[in-house]
């Protein structure tokens with residue numbers, strides 16, 4: 001454990017610009033919302049990037065969707081603040097919070113129609129353990145409880161951690177109440193059934 005980080009929040013000391021060749025999940029998600037005709041929906045989105053294309057698409061698509069995004073990157077959060085100031089019509093329907101997804105507080109969360117967990121298992125490690133953060137499975141279970149019946153939970157199959165995430169998803173699926181819908185581009189789509 002590096003002394004400088006001990007006891008501190010496991011934030012992401014980097015930023016992610018749009019690299020569609022490396023990580024197309026957010027673009028594929030936006031395409032999926034159009035294809036699946038997702039409208040009037042409350043969307044939870046794990047990992048905003050600096051580009052915020054999920055929030056921007058929601059604002060520009062005319063589908064009346066709204067997005068709560070989370071980023072653990074101070075630099076990405078700065079770009080959200082700038083976007084919010086520049087474009088109040090986007091800020092109206094797109095809120096990004098800074099924090100560790102593994103510290104989400106269930107009592108503060110509203111219900112969602114769609115949840116993206118594209119980066120499941122990518123970032124959690126012993127630094128999150130230090131402060132007793134939720135596990136990947138616990139985050140998945142909590143956000144599923146917050147998903148309305150009939151709503152969707154989506155994963156990114158090209159994530160570098162998808163091998164690990166698959167085990168978590170299998171455990172979650174086995175517990176019931178969700179069904180696999182299928183693939184859309186690189187995304188694995190589930191629906192909450194009960």
Ligand SMILES: C[S@@+](CC[C@H](N)C(=O)[O-])C[C@H]1O[C@@H](n2cnc3c(N)ncnc32)[C@H](O)[C@@H]1O
Pocket residue numbers: 010011012016017018019023024025026046047048049070071072073076099100101102118119123
């Ligand atoms: C590789 S970037 C991908 C961003 C965007 N989804 C894309 O594909 O372009 C990973 C994202 O996960 C976020 N992230 C990393 N660890 C996190 C954590 N513990 N809680 C919340 N977000 C986290 C980062 O802030 C970043 O937005």
